[in-house]
Amino acid sequence: MPEREITFAQAVREALAEEMRRDSHVCIFGEDVAEAGTPFKVLSGLVEEFGAKRVVDTPISEAGFTGVAVGAAMTGMRPVVDIMFGDFITLTMDQMVNQAAKVHYMSGGHWRVPMVMRTTLGATRRSAAQHSQSLHAWFSHVPGLKVVLPSTPYDAKGLLKTAIRDENPVIFFEDKMMYKLKGPVPEEDYTIPLGVADVKRAGDDITLVATSSMVQVALGAAILLEKEGISAEVVDPRTTWPLDEKTLIDSAKKTSRVIVLDEGYGRYGVTAELAAVIAEGAFYDLDAPVKRMGAMHVPIPFSPPLEDVTVPTEQTVFDAARQLCGKA
Amino acid sequence: MTTATSNPETSSAAATEKEKWLRAYRQMVSIRLFEEQVNEVYTRALMPGLAHLYSGEEAVAVGICEALRIDDYITSTHRGHGHCLAKGASPDRMFAELLGKEAGYCRGKGGSMHIADPATGNLGANAIVGGSVGIATGAAFSARALGTDRVAVCFFGEGALGQGSLYEAMNLAQLWKLPVIYVCENNLYNEYTHYTETTAGSILGRATAFGLEAASVDGQDVRAVNEVATRLVKRARSGAGPAFLQCDTYRYSGHHVGDINREYYRSKQEEQHWRTDRDPIKVLSKWLLEQGYADAAALDGITSEVRALMEAAVKFAIAAPYPGVDEVEKHVYA
Known part of the structure; x- marks a missing residue:
């Protein structure tokens, strides 16, 4: 039987759905993540399965909902925040760099921030200077954060599942030009460790x-x-x-x-x-x-x-x- | 679900009026004498870094935290010693943290501006002005999502009124009816600048615009603070949503210990007025004496006991070892 092929976007959605089924503490915050399923339609169907209390539409308020995710992660939830365009991470910098990245260290290991920020990178989509940047270097520079850059549907699914299970803030960059890329992805559960080329x-x-x-x-x-x-x-x-x-x-x-x-x-x-x-x-x-x-x-x-x-x-x-x- | 108050010795429900206010008195004196020791240790050059003293504002932290359970959450600020103590932190481990010692709450890696303590629901003091509004709001989100009836209190100074993150958080909290109370300690000065030079319009209006329950209170009167805090906490716990409480107060010292010559931004007469006529400890002690809940000797006795405790805490911290250098790379990642 030939190996199943799905798109990059489907791989991301499957990873989220499987982790949300596995762990009731996983929830999603973001702009138009619920019924709209994001402009890229990556999250389509999730609110129907998991409800609006776990797939939470937010105002256009990146710093606000990212900060809420940091606090929720510290107190028992495992939030996944959706930052629609990677250019908008600039609005979340205090929450990610001064708060999420440092909480564990500054508290002497007492508090932890198990959250994921999913966002996008990549040019050539004719979106101009504020919707096309690839700013993953900014987060890679900061101790306390982990940064994931999947390049295939297989890697996207396995790495995202690992990121959600990680005890630290992880930023997960998806190339928006790659959402329709197809590749083999097995049906069964698998994860890919972070830090393995x-x-x-x-x-x-x-x-x-x-x-x-x-x-x-x-x-x-x-x-x-x-x-x-x-x-x-x-x-x-x-x-x-x-x-x-x-x-x-x-x-x-x-x-x-x-x-x-x-x-x-x-x-x-x-x-x-x-x-x-x-x-x-x-x-x-x-x-x-x-x-x-x-x-x-x-x-x-x-x-x-x-x-x-x-x-x-x-x-x-x-x-x-x-x-x-x-x-x- | 525990129903203990921040003070583990007694439960608020069972406490008599007298016990409650004598406990509040002891807490306020503890904060005052803690900060006196900080000033002493700092000026003797035993404490590295900066020290932002809470003296003068004790009624706010104590009045609010007396309305909380130990499992309720707080976030604090760079001027946070009072919040941490009022929520139940122990002075010896706090002093150890202030001196960068391993026995400190954060193993010496946070210092004065970052004391955090899961055992007392303290999510951490934060050295970014307004930096913890998201964290407190997120803790309130968890409380509701996990089906608990915990509430979160976000302490911040009036300087944070200039930060957009506060308004983003209040908008979310009201949309989602989260059990969070934003406590604005208006000590009149954004560092070295009077707040009227930085704050347009109405403070409470900023909260009511989002539909939050909003109130202001005399932050020098611990009983008044506690009364309104109790109402707002009960309201939040019952699911009625977030609130904003403006506490009008005063910072006796400079922005930090090194801020000695302050006459270019405030007068000595103004400082003296607050210390003489508006001191929160004097306000409560006068009431305790009037009620016959204590005599002067009893109150002096509390002060002596607390002073001995603080001196012992400082001794403990000075004698405590620094963390080993191998600690530097621990806890970067969980």
């Missing part, structure tokens, strides 16, 4: 370390590179924190060349951190400097031909990889 494709000549939206770009580039006789390995860290440094370094040592791909801004970003980890851990095995590719340092423009050049593509990654391998 996944080699999405094995190769020998160059490592493409890619996160979230950039994993599919890296896999596409790898196919183009194969035709040129270059064997690319694609490694997905899946979480920026905790970070599976060993898998990244081992791959870099094996192939000796690395490009790090991430849709966030490169400046002081995730690519900088991953490149530094690899440079420190595999320096003597590298044949070229680690190359970084991320979003251009511009507010994401609206006009399609402008927007399209702001993020790495299969072609730009292919070109960079050929150059790094001395075949350009």
